[in-house]
Amino acid sequence: MNKKPIHTVPSGNGWSNKQGGKEISRHHTKANAESEGRRQAMRFETEHVIHKVNGQIVKKNSYGNDPCPPKDKR
Known part of the structure; x- marks a missing residue:
């Protein structure tokens, strides 16, 4: 199964995590969005x-x- 990557992108006044074009989470700061995106990427491998x-x-x-x-x- 091909697992689609998670993208942390700017969205309106905040940041979003998207997978396959669908928004999976929305955040006020880039740092929060990156952290959640990393967690989701690890979860979905x-x-x-x-x-x-x-x-x-x-x-x-x-x-x-x-x-x-x-x-x-290394």
Whole structure:
């Protein structure tokens, strides 16, 4: 089963977490939205994508079976 990533994005006067285009949570601050998005990504074992206010992707974290794991084994 393909698990859709969770995106933390600006929404109106706050921030939202969306999965598959559907809003799964809404928050007043980006920090709260990131924290909840991380929790949900871990729960669903998927990727968490964090965006800036302008929509640009800032960071991606994978909490599941990563199809492209990092090559360095530190």
